[in-house]
Amino acid sequence: MKDIILNILQQSIEVKDRFIKNNIDLIIKGADMIAMSLASGHKILIFGNGGSAADAQHIAAEFVNRFQIERPPLPALALTTDTSIITSIGNDYHFDEIFAKQVMALGKKDDIAVGISTSGNSKNVIKAINTAKNMELLTIGMTGNGGKLAECADLVFSVESGTTARIQETHITLGHILCELVERILFPQ
Numbered sequence: 001m002k003d004i005i006l007n008i009l010q011q012s013i014e015v016k017d018r019f020i021k022n023n024i025d026l027i028i029k030g031a032d033m034i035a036m037s038l039a040s041g042h043k044i045l046i047f048g049n050g051g052s053a054a055d056a057q058h059i060a061a062e063f064v065n066r067f068q069i070e071r072p073p074l075p076a077l078a079l080t081t082d083t084s085i086i087t088s089i090g091n092d093y094h095f096d097e098i099f100a101k102q103v104m105a106l107g108k109k110d111d112i113a114v115g116i117s118t119s120g121n122s123k124n125v126i127k128a129i130n131t132a133k134n135m136e137l138l139t140i141g142m143t144g145n146g147g148k149l150a151e152c153a154d155l156v157f158s159v160e161s162g163t164t165a166r167i168q169e170t171h172i173t174l175g176h177i178l179c180e181l182v183e184r185i186l187f188p189q
Contacts, residue, residue: 015166016173019159027174030155031181033138037112039186043075045107045137047099047128048116051168052142053080055116059175067179071187077106079128099128109136118167120147120158129153142171 020027034044044063046056056078063076079102080086089098103113113132115125120143129139129152141153144167150156159170 011163012166012169015159015161015163016170019157019170019174020177022160023157026155026157027177028181030140030157031178031185033140033155034112034178035182035185037110037138038074038182040110042108042111043077043106044112044114045077045079045103045132046114046116047079047102048125048142049080049122051164052116052118052122052125052171053078055168055171055175056080056114058172059114059179062175062179063182067176067183069183069187069189071183074182074186079103079106096123096127099124100131103128103131103135103137107132107135107137111137112140113137114140114142115149115153116142116171117147117149118144118164118171120144120149122149125149126152142174143167 046060048056057080060076060078063074079099085102086098089101107113113129115129117125126148129141129149132139139153141149141156143149143158144161146158150158157174159167161167
């Protein structure tokens with residue numbers, strides 16, 4: 001059991017280390033993009049399924065409440081939290097529409113849509129990203145080894161791993177880094 005634990009830890013460290021080092025400029029670009037959007041009065045819409053839905057909520061909470069410093073709340077919404085909206089869209093239309101219809105209702109030009117999919121092939125995430133692009137929102141994709149999401153988002157963060165848990169761990173690390181960088185850009189101390 002100790003060897004299993006240490007092996008998991010080592011894998012997690014290696015995947016995150018490789019991802020961060022290979023994407024440092026892209027991460028800075030993403031933080032700048034988010035900060036500019038927020039500074040100009042726009043918001044972030046974040047969505048994904050399963051563990052990625054939880055990550056969407058986690059990241060939205062960091063922006064709305066606070067991350068490392070005391071500062072005014074920043075507008076971010078996880079499109080994964082309203083069960084009445086999700087189930088009515090799923091029931092009346094199709095599960096593939098649950099995020100796209102919310103983007104249509106809540107998104108405005110120059111807002112940011114962040115789609116999270118470890119496979120990169122979640123139909124409802126891809127549909128929402130395409131809807132956002134058509135509405136002139138800026139789009140960010142957080143994925144594993146790419147998939148269709150990597151082909152449609154403006155800014156793509158691909159984690160090179162075949163293990164869902166390692167991808168998700170890297171996504172939340174990325175989310176935390178973006179939150180901290182955005183805070184430093186918008187609220188320099």
